[in-house]
Amino acid sequence: xxxxxxxxxxxxxxxxxxxxxxxxxxxxxxxxxxxxxxxxxxxxxxxxxxxxxxxxxxxxxxxxxxxxxxxxxxxxxxxxxxxxxxxxxxxxxxxxxxxxxxxxxxxxxxxxxxxxxxxxxxxxxxxxxxxxxxxxxxxxxxxxxxxxxxxxxxxxxxxxxxxxxxxxxxxxxx
Numbered sequence: 001x002x003x004x005x006x007x008x009x010x011x012x013x014x015x016x017x018x019x020x021x022x023x024x025x026x027x028x029x030x031x032x033x034x035x036x037x038x039x040x041x042x043x044x045x046x047x048x049x050x051x052x053x054x055x056x057x058x059x060x061x062x063x064x065x066x067x068x069x070x071x072x073x074x075x076x077x078x079x080x081x082x083x084x085x086x087x088x089x090x091x092x093x094x095x096x097x098x099x100x101x102x103x104x105x106x107x108x109x110x111x112x113x114x115x116x117x118x119x120x121x122x123x124x125x126x127x128x129x130x131x132x133x134x135x136x137x138x139x140x141x142x143x144x145x146x147x148x149x150x151x152x153x154x155x156x157x158x159x160x161x162x163x164x165x166x167x168x169x170x171x172x173x174x
Contacts, residue, residue: 003136003137011143012101015143019097024091035153039153040153041153042153043085043090049143050081050084050097051077051084053100059074064121064122065120073122155172159172
């Protein structure tokens with residue numbers, strides 16, 4: 001499927017509601033459990049999404065749309081949330097994410113991005129030249145990937161408890 005800004009935005013605007021429905025009000029046993037060393041809990045993932053709203057998607061889109069020679073993106077700290085979100089209540093993080101996402105989508109909508117602008121490029125520090133279309137499509141796919149990750153982390157908490165049904169639950173062993 002070719003990236004469509006309106007369709008992509010429809011996914012992006014739903015993400016705060018999805019996270020609130022999925023995680024809001026759950027105990028720490030659900031939101032703070034991860035899959036072991038070097039893995040993230042749902043709580044950490046929400047912090048990661050907040051950091052992305054602050055420093056990644058719209059900031060990089062601004063760089064691309066600004067044009068000129070300074071189109072290189074700053075590296076993204078994939079672990080900043082471990083410091084920034086530490087010890088904050090999940091309800092507050094969900095509120096913060098919703099506010100930042102709404103602000104960023106308002107900014108994006110205000111730009112009235114054209115097809116020609118979607119083809120403009122920036123320089124990713126590891127991936128090289130990327131288009132605005134690719135950046136925005138990645139924003140959508142990134143959100144969906146983290147929904148799947150949250151569901152997997154939560155489902156695996158019952159990995160042994162499901163008994164023989166584990167054979168049919170592919171999420172348990174991916």
